[in-house]
Amino acid sequence: MGGKSEAKAAQTAQRGSSDRQAIQDLQTVCTGWVLKKKRKKMQGYAKRFLALTNEGLLTYAMGPDKAARDSIEIPHASVTSSKRHGTIHVDSGSSVFHLKMLNDQDFEMWRNNLKSFIPDRVGGAVQKVYVASGTELVAVDVTQIFTSLELTEKLVQALSKKSASFSAKNSQQTATGAVLGAIGMKSNDDASDATALANISEQLKDEFANLRYAIESKIPRVDSAGGTMKSIRSGQDVPGLDGPSRSRLSVSSLATTHTDSAIFYDADSNGADEYFLDDDHRDGDLSRSDTSDTEDHDDDDSSPETDDTSQDGSTRQTVEYRKKLPAKVSGDEVSLFSMLKKNVGKDLSTISFPVSFNCPLSLLQAAAEEYEYAADLLEKAGKTEDWIERICLVGAFAVSGYASTKLRASRKPFNPLLGETYECVREDKHFKFVAEKVVHQPPVVASYAEGKGWKCQGWSSVKNKFWGKSLELIPEGSTRLEFGDGDVFSFQKPSSFMRNLLAGNKYLEHVGELTVTNENTGQRIVIEFKEGTMWGGSGSRNQVTGTVYDANDKEVTHVKGKWSDNLSRQHDKENYQLLWEAAEMPPYAEEYYGFTYFAMALNELSADCKDLLPPTDSRLRPDQRAFEEGKVDEAEQLKHSLEEAQRARRKQYQSEGKEYQAKWFHQEGDQPGWVYGGTQGEDYFKTRRKAADEGQKEAWKDLPNVFDV
Known part of the structure; x- marks a missing residue:
């Protein structure tokens, strides 16, 4: 009896092994390097790694070990080619790949393989479906x-x-x-x-x-x-x-x-594109090729805006955001350990650090960084009716907010002045954001953002502990995300650690649990930010794993990835679905404080906002502006003057028996959280529309100039 069981188990294991091998064999039809046209005109081609799966899915990535950046389903795409130019153009209607092959052999290989996935049709109607059986399509x-x-x-x-x-x-x-x-x-x-x-x-x-x-x-x-x-x-x-x-x-x-x-x-072609492979087309002579450049997400930088009306009702301007700061890393790096040693037991928020400890962003702008990937993730989450997919996407959004800190190790953002604000209205990323420093000690930042089908608000404060070789940053506060259908999610952040303050290469690490909870149903996803191992080196860092639980606390699915790179949802033992992938860092990022492309534009006085900003916006802060431009001594003097002016205002408030009142946020009762909207119903974005209609000075006339020294 036991012998039969063992034989049966061995047979099952062998069959399972062969099934897994078959799956691996069927994963791709062909792979290889090609030249792919970049999204914007005049940028030419870039080398990309192309892969065609046995399911007819064409994907491209930055390299063979990188996650796919975009994909097209060949059975539903128009494929045209030019043998004379060695080009193949694949158009799905929502994405277009303009491909140039490296040699004639590659051209023939790719064209033949793509052609095998184009269904037969008669009179434009669906004629056949193709079923993958073994290594053949039937x-x-x-x-x-x-x-x-x-x-x-x-x-x-x-x-x-x-x-x-x-x-x-x-x-x-x-x-x-x-x-x-x-x-x-x-x-x-x-x-x-x-x-x-x-x-x-x-x-x-x-x-x-x-x-x-x-x-x-x-x-x-x-x-x-x-x-x-x-x-x-x-x-x-x-x-x-x-x-x-x-x-x-x-x-x-x-x-x-x-x-x-x-x-x-195959799909109905009535009024749509005909599917064919043709050698007679000239390179670029395609009806859709001119419009496709804006649909090919090959670059990580912002795309030009095309609509006439912006989110706040003003006329939208075409904006090209900068890709570099005015100056590289400025100021001598001062030892944080030496500063901590002198101030053991003190709250670091009460200590005035030299300007060289900073990077040219404020805490308010750092809060805006967390929304770089919000549109892609939250719009998709708002549209899905699958609760598991939605909570996984919300979890991916929560994780994505840490990606910008990948190369941040030893410099901190500027501590905002009381009443300082920051707005980030990005039409290209489909969201608008505003933040305000609402409490001076301990520093509290309140923020609000909204996009298509979602809105999010929260508040944050940070405590710290010095552990000898590392500094722990303990976040307080919460984030509340609401979708158009009434689903509400909330989450709080884990601790962050600045490592190797005494010696060695400094790096930032996030450790602990982040739990996203659906407040309506009790469903949740628990994501653990894992600490790197002592012997694992940098490769063991930044790992995250998560588990989704239903309302009865039963495990439903899992997620895994790295907070610095990506997050994927597990479908079965060997297959994962990519939920989110971080944009490529600029090759020169470490020369500019470890900033992403998105971060480099946050302090820019761009054409779309410079005539609408209130006098409290961080972009107008003079010491931060001087430091960004590499004027370290001037920035140090301005920082000292601004802090002295803030102390003087606070003393005046105290002498008059007044308390500072936040302008754009308020507290409800005795609750510690902050809610968007002033105590008198003030709405930042309504006032911003007024600035567009009536002028900047008229709209913001009631605001103090907190940067007046």
């Missing part, structure tokens, strides 16, 4: 699928009627007798036979309903007369499939079975 006629489906539906309906009749009469009829005989049931007990037949009928109806829905949602049915999508159930047009978009259905929604068979289908 073509199946779509008409046969729908004919079989309709016949099955009629059979189920007939069986259901017979079952009802059989049960009512409590007698066996000829048609049902044949069915019972086929399934091996005895027919001598009419009552039990009736019950069994009724059960089988109901089961068949349920199974058929599931099958019908699966096929209907995966394969578009084309009416031969009108060329429109039709529902199998009702014969009506399928909702949401209007216009050209109906030919761009997603293959990613198709289920993949344990045998690794996958269905590829």
